[in-house]
Amino acid sequence: MSATIQDTSQQPTGRFWLASYPEGMAEAIAPLEHASIGALVESCCARYADRPAFTSMGKTLTFRDFEAASARIGAWLQAKGLEKGDRVAVMMPNILQNPVIIFGILRAGFVVVNVNPLYTPRELEHQLKDAGAKALFVLENFASTVAQVVSRTAVRHVVVATMGDMLGLKGLIVNLVVRKVKKLVPAWSLPGHVPFTQVTAEGARGTLKPVDIAPDDTAFLQYTGGTTGVSKGATLTHANLLSNMEQIKLWIEPTFHIKKRPDQLVFICALPLYHIFALTVNGLMGIALGGHNVLIANPRDIPAFVKELAKYRVHIFPGLNTLFNALMNNPDFAKLDLSGLVLTLGGGMAVQRPVAERWQKMTGCAITEGYGLSETSPVATANRFDKPEFTGTIGLPLPSTDIEIRDDDGRTLALGEVGEICIRGPQVMAGYWQRPDETAKAMTPDGFFRSGDIGFMTPEGLIKIVDRKKDMILVSGFNVFPNEIEEVAMSHPGILECAAIGVPDEHSGEAVKLFVVRKDPALTEADVKAHCAANLTNYKRPKFVEFRNELPKSNVGKILRKDLRG
Incomplete structure (x- = not known):
């Protein structure tokens, strides 16, 4: 793990990569303005009340609508006797209910457990048991999976939503098509479950009680694979996510020195909100910047996705290499006017140079690659947003972030030497949920998270991944x-x-x-x-x-x- 990529024995000292930062970029984020994600949401909803916040299948929630809807969810959960810190699981694709539920849970003082709705019963049972979830929100399409395992978990409240619940009269047609035409809802039986519409009606009659939430309180259990093959929950605090959001906000700013800042940023949310990349970059960033998130429930349906893209002047588009590639292979994509794109953010997997070059040619906007993990909320590094050239690296450490390349014995390696990428910063998790042994393996005594990814750092501070955890x-x-x-x-x-x-x-x-x-x-x-x-x-x-x-x-x-x- 110490093969030399380039001939240099230069030893890194301090945050030497700051010399590669955009002019005027802060070295560190300011103290957090809000103690909790809920406080941020409430502040932004008041500030941007009449702006569109989330759109799904043609239905839009303003920030005012979003605040009221999430308050109803929180009030209902509080009325069920859940206590601060209790875990609530969310098993949904990108539909309006998803952000409403997530931020309702957080505002009420509970912890969100994001669940991939495509999990098998075995995978779901492990996660619900490990988290000790007391309540679960699920779309009816996936209720049959829940029905097979819920009796063996601590879940006592199951809320079942339908695709059309928040779409008004159109929702009746959507539900009919989903159930009868496309047959996307397998038969299920969950005695005692509560329909989502009943939850919102009962929540509207109650009141969301204020909860004293500290920055170090847990906000999310974000499950990730384990080297033992057992999925484990990264414990992410309110401060972890708010810090990462502030880091990304700082990093975005130089972009608007080159491209005019729109009156309201329009985000495409094609990655699932249960994935940490979309959760922070779309969910939190969108709210913090008063942006409009267009939710894509099924990004695999490329023709429908392209039709949706045609309806908006899109500014920020986070995605994966595979998604960008699939879109460009659709003939109708080339007809879109994407001249409004300010940022295309590539993460989750390596961005391939041919894909990046083709995207820039087709859209006029570069794909800027970043890097992160569930354990880092997620963004740890990113290429400069104000420089369009594709570097083939994962970029520079974000403000307030320290990165070292270390060998198996924990020694910091010289620039150009290959070792494990280790990360320290306010976005790094508090540890793995109820797994002190795994936390001890992942965290160094001086506070660095051992990513398991193998790479090296250039004299400019750019980081290049050359390998990953041996078997992942x-x-x-x-x-x-x-x-x-x-x-x-x-x-x-x-x-x-x-x-x-x-x-x-x-x-x-x-x-x-x-x-x-x-x-x-x-x-x-x-x-x-x-x-x-x-x-x-x-x-x-x-x-x-x-x-x-x-x-x-x-x-x-x-x-x-x-x-x-x-």
Whole structure:
């Protein structure tokens, strides 16, 4: 881990990368103006009351509407006897209910547990149990998954929403199409559940009681993969997220020295709000800047997405390399007027140079790559927003952020030497939820988070990732850990041994490949894939299955994934 990429023995001293900052950029963020995310929301909703805040399927909530709707959610939860700090899970795509619920939970003094709505029952049960969630909001499309596990969890209040709940009369048609035409709602039964519309009606009759929330109180349990294959919750405080928001706000400012600041910024929210990238960059940033977030419920439906884009003069577009690539391969995308784009933000996975160059040519706006993790709320580094050239790096440390490249023994390496990217700053999590052992492994005594990503730093302070945690697979911006895939696969009686690795994939960056040694000679690829599909959400499932007579092993019998990767 200490191979030299460039011939230099220069030892980094202090925040030397500040010399590469835009002129006038602050070295650090100012003290936080608000103690909690709820306080920020209330302040911004009063300030921008008549502006559009969120739009979904043609229906728009103003900031005033948004404040009232989130207050109703918070009031209802408080009336159910939940106590400050109790965890509330949210299992929804990008529809109006999602931000209303998330910020209602936070304003009421509770902790949000974001859940991928595509989780299998096994994955959902683990997360609900681990978090100790007391309540759960779910879209009816995914209620059948909840019904299979909820009785084995601490969840006592289940709220079920429909796609059309907040769309007025149009919502009746939307629900009819979703249920009867597209058949997107599998049969479910949740005795005692409460419809979302009932929650808002009851919440409107109550009052959201003020809660004393400190900056260090937990706001989110953001679940991430674990090297042990067990998903664990990054404990993110109100201060973590507010700090990251302030860091990004500072970083954005020089952009408006080049491109005129619009009267109101329009954000495209195509990444799911349960993903930390969208949560901070769209959700929090949008609210803080008085922006208008256009929610895209199903970004995989590219033709519908392109039609939605045509309706707005878009200014800020966060996304993944795979999403940008898919859009550009749609013939109607080229017809869009995207001259209003101020920023295209690439994260979640590496941005490929051909994609970045093609995007700039088609839209007139560069893709600016940044880097972060659930544990860093998420942004730790970013390229300059006021410089359009593609650097192929993850950029510079943000204000108030220290980054060091360290070896396995924790020593800081010279510039150009390859080691682990370690991050310290106000956006770094408080630790892993109820896992002091994992927290101790991830955090150094001097407060740095060990990212597990391998890279080096240039004399300008730019950071280049050259590898990742040895075995982690990155599928469309989501971490996939081989241990979890292998554990699921091994529960099939026909499998003797297996090993999962990541292989390059033009659509998702990487895809999962599973090597299998059969116990049952009749076992087929279809059998393996069907078994994995029943127990793993889509992005974790093996795309490729290869049967082998044996797997490479070390002297002590450990399967060597590196040998399978070739």
